[in-house]
Amino acid sequence: MNIDAQKRILITGAAGFLGSHLCDRFIAEDFHVIGMDNLITGDLRNIAHLFKLPNFEFYQHDVSKFVHVPGRLDYILHFASPASPIDYLQIPIQTLKVGSLGTHNLLGLAKSKSARILVASTSEVYGDPLVSPQSEEYWGNVNPVGPRGVYDEAKRFQEAMTMAYHNFHGLETRIVRIFNTYGPRMRLNDGRALPTFIAQALRGEPLSVFGDGKHTRSFCYVSDQVEGIFRLLFSDYVLPMNIGNPDEMTINEIALEIIALMGNRSNIVYEKLPVDDPKQRQPDISKAKLILDWTPKVSRKEGLEKTIAYFKxxxxEELKQKDFTYYNQK
Incomplete structure (x- = not known):
């Protein structure tokens, strides 16, 4: 492709789990990809395979500070943010800043470059929902001063700021609300159930289920999530859209599935449920089906097998590391 005609995209949070997979997708689509990450939770190993490519470049930078990218930009994907419960407690101020100051900086960059920007929001904007499944019209049940509030409110502010730029400046914006996503490159022991279960099973430990295990999640494999985000970016839809797998299951059920798939004799132990931990999480993806012609394709069994193979x-020494800060709240 003529380098002058090649589309240029900035992906923040590029060294993270989802950001790195997005880098792979846009490289495969023959974009020139500019990755940016401050590496506070990201890992360069996730994108090491891209450094040798002429259409990839990387900047270690905190987007909460002024962001400068030389040259033309056609698109921006804002995926810079801590995304695990443990991170919320360890780096709460940074979590709030990347959702507020970081989003403001990138919206300003998009405006100056006349670029379309897609921001990564989350199902956590729904808080501990009083309705299920959660549709985009549900306004949520969120505790702004609880331990999860720093993440929930950062993302809610991010959505409001993005819509303000769209409505006031006419900026081309897109907002994706991401539900539980899993796959290779997830961080071990980051407080989320699925990678923690796999890590515990690999160590031959009991699987730690918090609460009675009857609370639910809906797990979407990473390639399906990336496909949904890709389609949303190039759609004409400007309001928030859920992208996730509506196949809801209890935490007990996912723990038992992992034990069965890994063929070991781990059992389950029950611990106190953390403050404000959502009891239900299930996306209504009617809009994604209708507008994007998108539904998840990867079965949970296939996705779990690929994820387990990666963790192995x-x-x-990495497998042995444990961090249960989030689950040791006083």
Missing amino acids: TLPQ
Whole structure:
């Protein structure tokens, strides 16, 4: 492709789990990809395979500070943010800043470059929902001063700021509300159930289920999530859209599935449920089906097998690391 005609896209949070998979997708689509990450939770190993490519470049930078990218930009994907419960407690101020100051900086960059920007929101904007499944019209049940509030409110502010730029400046914006996503490159022991269960099973430990295990989640494999985001970016839809797998299951059920798939004799132990932990999480994806012609394709069994295989390749010393800060709240 003529380099002058090649589309240029900035992806923040590029060294993270989802950001790195988005880098792969846009490289495959022959974009020139500019990755940006401050590496506070990201890992360069996730994008190491891209450094040798002429259409990839990387900047280590905190988007909460002024963002400068030389040259033309056609698109921006704003995926810079801590995304696990443990991170909320360890770096709460940074979590709030990347959702507010970081979003403001990137919206301003998009405006100056006449670029379309898609921001990554989350199902956490619904809080501990009083309705299920959660549609985009549901306004949520959120505790702004609870331990999860720093993430929930950062994302709610991010959505409001994005819509303000769209309505006031006419900026081309898109908002994706991401439901639980899993796959290779997830961080071990980051407080989320699925990778923690796999890590515990690999260590031959009991699986720690918090509460009675009857609360639910809906798990979407990463390639399906990326496909939904890709379609949303190039759609004409400007309001928030849920992208996730509506196949709801209890935490007990996912724990038992992982035990069965890994063929070990781990059992389940029950711990106190953390403050404000959502009891239900299930996306209504009617809009994604209608507008994007998108539905998840990867079965949970296939997705879990790929994820488990990835975790088995990690160094033993990394597998042994544990961090349950989030679950040790007083």
